Amino acid sequence: MGMAAVVVCNGDDGGGCRLWGMVAVVVDYGEVVTSMASSTAIVRPETASDPARLANVNPRVRRQMGRNEDRISNLPSSLMAHILSFLPTKDAVATGILSTKWKYTWTTITNLDFDDELLLESINLQKCTKRKLRVVEMSFINFVNRVLLRNLTDLHTFRLRCTRSYDVSNLNFFISTALARNLRELHLFLEMEGYNGLPREIFTCTSLVAIELVGRFVLNVPTLVRLQNLKTLVMKTLEFSDDDSINRLLSGCPLLEEFSIRSSDLKNISVFHISAPALKSLVLNCWSMGGYKFVLNTPNLQDLQYHDYIAEGYSMNKLNALVNADIGFVSRGHHVPEKLVAEFV
Template sequence: MHRSRLSRDIISNLPDELLCHILSFLPTKFAVGTSILSKRWRYLWASVPILDFDDELWLNPSTLVELEERITMFQNFVDGVLHHSEVSCIKKFRLGYRDNNLDSVYSWICIALERRVQELDLHLLIDWGVELPPMFFICKTLVVVKLSCALFLDIPTTVWLPSLKALHLKSVEYSDDDSIQNLLSGCPVLEELVIEREERDNQWVVNVSNPSLKILRIFFFTDGFGHPYEQEDQDYKVVVDAPNLEYLSITDYLSKDYFVKDLPSLVKAFIDVEQDSEEFEESPHNGGISYHGPIYELLGRISNVKCLSLTGVTLDSLSGTIGDYKLPTFHNMTRLEFLFIGGFNWDFLPNFLHSSPNLEALIIETGYTNELIPEGWLMPLQVPACLVLHLKEIEIRRIVGEDYELEAVEYLLKNAEVLQQMTIDCHESSMDQEFCGIEIDPENIKAIVDWTVPTNIHEVANKAFEEIKSKMVNSPILRLPNFEKVFEVAYGASHMGIGVVLSQEGHLVAFFSEKLNEAKKKYSTYDLEFYVVVQAIRH
C-alpha cells in the first residue's frame, strides 16, 4: 500500500517550478482542469507563465449548450484566469477567438501587455479589424509577435519595440503604404519578418528596410476579390533593403516589380513568383519590355546567394522574357534546386549550369505540369565549367521517364567528371506495380536499354550510369519471408495512389500498390494515411 501511494504521488512531489513548466505545454483550459486532482494541484495553474486561450476548445458542436452560451463561458473563463493569475511576467500569451466582442479582445491584450508579455500570438477570425492598444507600440518586453487576421494596424508616430526579434503579419490590414516600414523603424534588433498578404490590405508597396533583419518571408496570393481601390496606374511592388539578410523567401503571384538592394550576407533564397506577360504588355507603363525583366533583376540582386531554390512557375515566367535579359553569374552558389518543374522548364538547366561555375549540388523535382511536352532536351553547346570541376551530387525526384528527362540524365552522367553521387526517384506513374513485384512494359524501357555507355566518363560516373540503367529496367527480386526475423513495413500515400513495401533486413519480400478511384482521391490526408495502413494489414 505504501509503495503504491508513493508511486502515485511521485509527480505531485516534484517542485512547483517543474510542475508549472509541464503545465505550460497544455492549453490553459486543460492546465486549469488539473486543479481538481488534489489540493496540491489546486492553484498551480495560476503560476504558469504561458497562457494559451482558444475558443475552438469551447465551441464543440456535439454539446447541448447553445453557441452563445459557450462563447460567454469562454469569455468568462479568460476573464477569470487573467484575474487570478499570479504571473507578473507572461512568457507567452496566445489568443484564438472568433466572436465579435472587440472590447473583450482589447482588454485581454492590454492585460497581457501590462504584465510584460514576451510573446504575443493573436489569431482573430472576426468580422471587424481590431486595433492594437497604443501601449503595444512601445512595449519593451515583446520578443515575438504573431498577428493573424482581423487586425488593423494604424501605426502611431512613435514606435519603440527594443526587444522584438520576430514579427509575423498574416492577413493584416494596414492604414497606408508606409505602415510596415513605420513599424519596422522602431524594431532595432528584429531578426525575422514574415508577411502573408491579401489583396485588400491597403498596401501597394511593401517596403522592408531594417539593418538587423536576417530572415524575410513574403507570401502574396490573390483572394479572387481584387483591391477595392484598384487603379490602372497602380502596381504592387516589393522593396527590400536589409544588408544583413541571410534567408529570403518570396512567394508572390501579384507584384510587378522587385526592388532589392544588394544583400551581401545572403545564404539561401527561395523564389516562387509568377507574372503574366500578356497583361503587362498591354500596360502603357512597360516601355515595350516584358515584365519578366524584374525577375531577372531580382536574381541579379541576389546573385551572391549560396543556395537557390526556384519553382517551375518562376522558370515559366523567365521563359517569356522580351528584351536583352540574361542570367547573372552566381559565383558563390554551391546548391541549386528546381522544384515542381514541367517539361520546358528543363531548358533552363543549361543556362543556370553555365551561370553557376562553382555549383556542387543539383536537385531537380518534377511535378509542375504545363500543357506542352517538349520532344527533346536542348543540350548545351559547351560543357558548363561546374560539371567538369565541382558538381559532386545530383538528385532528381519524381522522374517520369520522358525523352527529355532521360536525355538530360544521360548528359549529366556523361559530363559530370567529379560526380560522387546521383540519386533518381521515379514517379509512381512510371511503373506498373503489382503485389508480386514490379512489371515494366518493355516498350517503355527500350530507350533506356539501348543507352550506350559514354566513352569519356570516369569510373565512378560509369558505375553510376550502369546502376541507374539496371534500377530502371529490372524488376526487384523478392526474398522468401523468414518468420523468425523482424518484418519492416514502409508505405506511401498520395492523392493518385498508395503503395506498401514489406522487407526484412533491407531485402524486399512483397509489394502492394493501388491506384485510387475518384471517390478515394477526395479523402483527407488523415483518412488517406489511415486507408493505406488498413490496406497494408489486409494484404
C-alpha cells in the same frame, strides 16, 4: 454535464496491466475540463474481474498498485507550474481540484493558451440555438477573464485564438492585461468577423521578443512604435492601411531578425519598403497582383522567400549576406525580365 475519461499510457507490462502516467477527466468547460491523477497502475477491467489473469500481472506492477504513490504531487511547486505551462490553459486550471497542493499551482504558470475552438468542438453548431451559443461564448470570455485575474505572474507566452464574434473591448482587455505582465511572446489568431483594431500597447511593449498576428483585419500602426527587443514578427491574412504603416512598424523594431508576411492584402500599398538593418530572414508570400514598388534595404539578410506577382518596380541594395533564396514570380502573361532576376542573384 458530459464526462469522458482520457488516459496517457507509459507502457504495458505484457500481463494485462498498463502503467498510466496521467489520468484526465473531461467535464464542463466552465468548471473543470481535465484533471491529472497520480502515477499509478490501473488494470484493464477484464483483467481485474478475472482472478486467474490478475495473478499473472507482473509483481512489480502489483507492488506499485498497492503503494498508489502520487509522484507528480511530490515535485517542487516551481517544476509543477513549469509542466502545467505546456498544457492548454483550460487543462492546467482544472488540475486545481486534485489536492490542496495543486489548488493554486496553475496561478503561477507562465504560458497562457486560450482557444475557443476547444470549447466549440463538442457543440453541434447547426443545431445550437443562438441563445445557447451566446451562453457558450460568454463562458469562454468569463473563463479567460477569471484566469487573468487570478494569475498575476510575469508571462512568457500568451496565445489567444477566437473564431466567434466577441466584444472587441473584452479581447483588447485580455491582450493589454497580458502585455502588462512583461510578456515575451504574443500569438493572436483573431479569425472572427468585426475585429477592428489592436490595442496600442502592442506597439510599445518593450518586453516583447516575438509577435504573431493572424486575422482578417486592418493593421493600423500608431505614430509611436517602440519594440526595441522584438526579434520575430509574423503576420498572416492582414490588410495594411497604407505605405507608412509598414515603415512606422519596422522603424520601431531595430533588432528585428525574422519578418514574415503571408496571404496578406497589399492593395493599399504603393511602395512596399522594408528597411531593417538587423533582418536575417524575410518571407513575403502574398500574391497581391504586384501593384506596388518593392524596395528592400536589408544588408544582413541571409534567407529570402519571395512569392508574388511581378511588382511595378524593384529597388534593393546588394544582398551580400544572402545564403538561401526561394523566389517565385507570376508575370501575368509576360516573361520575367532577366534584369529583375539578376537583382536577386
